[in-house]
Amino acid sequence: MLTIEWTNAGGWQKPPIKPFGNLSLHSACSAMHYAVQLFESMKAYRGADDKVRLFRPMLNMNRMAKSAERACLPVFDRAELVECIRRLVQVDLEWVPQSDSASLYIRPTFLGTERPLGVKKPSHALLYVILSPVGSFFSTGAKPVSLWADSKYIRAWRGGTGDCKMGRNYGASIYAQHEAVDYGCQQVLWLYGDDHQVTEVGTMNMFLFWNNEKGEEELATPPLDGIILPGITRQSILELNRKWGEFKVCERYLTMADLRWALKEGRVKEMFGSGTACVVSPVGRILYQGENLHIPCQEDFPQPASRLMKELTDIQYGRTQSDWSVLV
Numbered sequence: 001m002l003t004i005e006w007t008n009a010g011g012w013q014k015p016p017i018k019p020f021g022n023l024s025l026h027s028a029c030s031a032m033h034y035a036v037q038l039f040e041s042m043k044a045y046r047g048a049d050d051k052v053r054l055f056r057p058m059l060n061m062n063r064m065a066k067s068a069e070r071a072c073l074p075v076f077d078r079a080e081l082v083e084c085i086r087r088l089v090q091v092d093l094e095w096v097p098q099s100d101s102a103s104l105y106i107r108p109t110f111l112g113t114e115r116p117l118g119v120k121k122p123s124h125a126l127l128y129v130i131l132s133p134v135g136s137f138f139s140t141g142a143k144p145v146s147l148w149a150d151s152k153y154i155r156a157w158r159g160g161t162g163d164c165k166m167g168r169n170y171g172a173s174i175y176a177q178h179e180a181v182d183y184g185c186q187q188v189l190w191l192y193g194d195d196h197q198v199t200e201v202g203t204m205n206m207f208l209f210w211n212n213e214k215g216e217e218e219l220a221t222p223p224l225d226g227i228i229l230p231g232i233t234r235q236s237i238l239e240l241n242r243k244w245g246e247f248k249v250c251e252r253y254l255t256m257a258d259l260r261w262a263l264k265e266g267r268v269k270e271m272f273g274s275g276t277a278c279v280v281s282p283v284g285r286i287l288y289q290g291e292n293l294h295i296p297c298q299e300d301f302p303q304p305a306s307r308l309m310k311e312l313t314d315i316q317y318g319r320t321q322s323d324w325s326v327l328v
């Protein structure tokens with residue numbers, strides 16, 4: 001693991017790589033008491049050419065820097081941290097699986113380690129990075145997921161921290177996740193507002209491929225207005241689809257009423273979540289107000305999710321040359 005300490009007085013310390021182990025933290029530290037904490041989520045992929053690549057790591061660093069600013073944690077050198085992570089992966093290169101469905105998960109974590117119990121900007125901080133080989137994320141593989149949609153719990157709100165990858169957002173979501181399972185669903189479809197806007201799928205961004213109200217074929221996802229986590233997969237999907245130029249690509253609000261109406265009229269083609277863990281994950285069913293809404297899904301992957309899955313993994317595993325991949 002890589003651990004880097006920071007103090008207000010001494011700035012950033014040397015970034016040693018040492019064997020994975022426990023941390024030793026002051027029992028009053030602000031990460032433990034006030035959730036002054038954030039993380040990132042990225043992977044290293046081994047290609048058939050045996051080269052190991054990262055996928056758009058600077059985007060993770062930019063997002064991490066934004067989360068750090070929101071958490072009042074110190075600024076760090078983003079390019080330098082990518083270099084440190086590359087060195088860490090080089091040390092553990094043998095742990096990057098030789099498989100095009102597995103990868104090495106990389107978890108940068110940033111903690112406020114302020115000691116006194118006062119609620120204030122940390123004068124001590126700890127940034128560390130741990131690694132673990134991972135396989136395919138969902139136990140069901142590429143099978144469509146079922147979602148529980150209820151406005152009872154809210155993942156994020158305007159002015160909150162839902163657009164930052166902070167542990168607090170996820171810790172607070174576990175309760176709702178359990179309720180989803182009690183209702184026979186795998187994940188939560190997070191709604192927002194009195195009009196039940198569709199925001200995110202579990203810990204993934206949400207995409208709807210449909211014929212919109214005007215009859216135009218459209219790939220839609222909610223806009224980054226503060227309650228949506230700015231996913232790197234989301235951004236890559238938008239960029240790829242705009243490059244294809246085959247249908248309208250739109251960042252717009254979508255409500256459960258829009259979705260239900262479109263399903264009744266047979267205008268929904270597919271719905272999927274996106275994220276580093278699974279790339280794209282089709283949605284098969286939504287339980288909403290006691291009604292099961294069945295989302296069209298072909299066997300295997302429908303379009304454009306299947307095409308995105310292929311094009312993105314081709315880049316990640318180096319089957320397609322792209323400046324989105326960075327060699328380790």
Ligand SMILES: *Cc1c(COP(=O)(O)O)cnc(C)c1O
Pocket residue numbers: 041165200202203204205229230231232233234274275276277
């Ligand atoms: C991490 C995350 C995503 C996906 O982000 P990626 O950068 O694509 O992995 C989407 N939504 C939430 C809530 C997340 O935490």
